[in-house]
Amino acid sequence: MDDALPGTDFYRLDDMLSEEERLARATVRRFVDERVLPIIEGAYRDGRFPMELVPELAALGVLGATIPEEYGGAGASNVIHGLMLGELERGDSAFRSFASVQSDLVMYPIFRYGSEEQKRTWLPRMARGEAIGCFGLTEPDHGSDPGSMATKAEREGETFILNGSKMWITNGSIADVAVVWAKWDGEIRGFLVERGTPGFSSPEMRGKHSLRASVTSELVLQDCRIPAANMLPSARGLKAPLSCLTEARYGIAWGAVGAATMCYETALSYARTRIQFGRPIASFQLVQEKLVSMLTEITKAQLLCLRLGRMMDGGTCTYAHVSLAKRNNVDIALTCARLAREILGANGISDEYPVMRHMNNLESVRTYEGTHDIHTLILGKTITGFPAFR
């Protein structure tokens, strides 16, 4: 018993991280241990996003970590961004989702496609957590195929009039600004819609069995008039929202490993102390096989993340590389969560332990940001040259 392996860094990946990277990760890990874990089960049960922690998340520098300092970010590397998101999701996918949406789906498009004024208005406030953003792409009738979206924008003098509806929008009801994707003259464009704009509402969606500690909303746009200056000037066509998804999927690849790690660690410590037939269940071969396959998959997923992050920082990473990591890592995380649930027996379904919460969350993570199967098709097209979408 005394010789058990502590932690999940089986391949000593820490040796490949810089001191800065390790410290950034350790800081978020500690924040999650001290601030998130004590409250998360309650928040999940109550279907409530712990807004009170947003200022602390912002103070850590998690929001818009890769955005340059002149716009309020930390100018950090993608590896640091990924490491921090992994730690957040070790707490709960809701925190990682919040940070992914804020950083990768709202700050990123404003930074990449926005005007100087849009950047100055939103980015520093968003980095400080004083303004919250959401990203509206999915519609009730257009999920995996966002290119056929129905939301429309019409120009009238110095205003745009938006009509349509978005669904399953993370942070929708708590957002101060929504990046809404809509067609103007048949071309997809991005628009910044502020909370309180007449004709715009964002009712929260209830009844979720997954991501209960995250806010998910509809966005309803009925003759919603916004200033023409609120369009993101250089976002044109479907590739603009897809480029944001590439950023967010990158973070999900890291995040999923965090959720898997929590499930594995919970299962390992449970198995070492739970006695059946007079012995710890960790001493039975079938239980060991489950633990070994969890650690093996986690180790492989960690290696994917680190390599992907280094490629992202080196500018050699493509969306297909990101698809492979998102697809694989969420899949193995869900498998780990299910195995952990099994190892915990009846306790596995209890909120005394985090595994069922992670398992339920990961079902959403498997679907959003491109379903598992859509990533299969993206990769299928990449390696065969044949698109199989339609």
Next chain:
Amino acid sequence: MNIFVCISHVPDTTTKIIIGQDGKSIDRTEVTYILNPYDEFAIEAGLQWKESKGGEVTAVCVGSPEVKETIRKAFAMGVDKGIHIVTDSPFDSYGTARALADTLRERRPDVVFCGRQSIDYDGWQVPGMLAELLGMPAVTVVSSLELREDGTFTAERDIEGGKETIVSRLPALISAQKGLNNPRYPKLQGIMAAKKKPIEDVPAVQTPPRVRVLEMFKPPLKSGGRIVGEGAGAVPELVRLLHEEAKVI
């Protein structure tokens, strides 16, 4: 205000400690190190005084080259400067205090913050010795602290079974107890700026050790517990066992 914080580089509490070949030291190969947790309270206290009174916070650490990493952790929290008192051979508590005193004396600290104890060897020795060598009052194990404009301060310290309130005057040495404050998390921006902040290397003068380590060994493993029964019915048997077997009552 010229604020110094003495920080110690200690094994992570979750690290598995393995005793070295010589039976007198720990095997350091697999050990990960952290900033001594009590020193985080000391750093936070220093930063808060700087924020309210102005001045500069300098972290000082005695140790081998690896301790620079711990000094940079202090930088990430917001400490301005670092002094690394370089030594390859380990010092005992007195040697550590001497090295700190030799370096701090000429720099005329207004206040020196320490942790109440270093969680590696748990000596609780350095703060008192250092204050004595610097000729300053020492107020140790402080859990609440208030500084006044005239340079006097009131400190509450934990003592056996209660609290003691002390009024003293700067310059002084204060060692921090848990609860003195809530140490801030390093900001990512601070972490990224840490490698740009200056660390001054100062050679340590070796003092002959006053303490000799004879042997190091792990405490015996706890044997598993025994459940005697459940509810009130089990009490007589429990009492009998505590009396006859464990002989504690």
